[in-house]
Amino acid sequence: MQLKKSLANGWQAIEVTGQVDSKTVGELREFIDTQLEEGMPVALDLHGVPFMSSAGLRTLLLLHRRTVEMGVDLAVVGIASEIADTMKVTGFYDYFTIYPNLTSLPEA
Template identity: 45%
Template sequence: MEINTLTVEEVTLVELAGEVDRNTAPMVQEKILPLAQPGSKILLDLTKVPYMSSTGLRMLLLLYRQTHAQDGKLVLLGLSEEIQEIMSVTGFLDFFTTCNTLESGLEALK
């Protein structure tokens, strides 16, 4: 699992590469939960995430709750068709704003 964090136009862009499962989700959570600061704007790029287990989905929900508790915003970028379908069936998509391009993700956080 690769995790890269950078700042683009006052937005924290977190790029994940690899599968998010029970082995990697705790590491991802440890790296990105501290980013949920008061008023934070987080763009989570999942373009290079081919698979996400239920543990990964729980980690996303925890990040969502943490971000919103801090009056921040969270946008998911580049969900694979499989992950998007799983999130739709489970109702997770109701919680998240999703975008297909970096530009639309940055626009959604303005």
Template identity: 40%
Template sequence: MGLWVGSEVFNGWRVVAVVGELDFDTVPMLATRLEEDVTGGWAVLDLGGVTFMTSAGLALLLEWHRRLAEKGGALRIAAPQAQVLRLFALADVVHVLDVRGTTQEACG
């Protein structure tokens, strides 16, 4: 499976929706899209459609978390599936990343 990335503004937040597998091969596509679309300091990454994520995907999320925090903004993660949450727990980043249950919660 590949990766699909969509983007819109909702409630003042740039929401980037990701569907598919986020791994070494697909991370560059998401990285490019984030560079293009996240021009402000506030973004929500909707991972509800991500069925698989490797450490490459996690590294990208942590990089963008840092980058936006340095601008005085924030990156929120919305609706991750169980396998993505397990990766967050294994990497011990659950308390680093701002994870919300839904995109609406993340944009509130």
């Protein structure tokens, strides 16, 4: 799994590439804990993620909590339809605002 941070339309975008599961999730958490800037909305770009395990989805929820605490918006971008399906049936989907890609993000 690789992580890259960039700016898009006033959002801080975290681009994730590779599988998010219990083996890689620690790195993502560490990144969220240390790399996020206060006061700026967060977009998690998952178009390079083919699979997210249960632990991966839980990390999304932690990120959601963290952004609520920071008082900023969170967007999830480019999610694979199979992951979206799993999120829908398990209730995770309801917590997120989903966009197809970074360019479709509203101006922040």
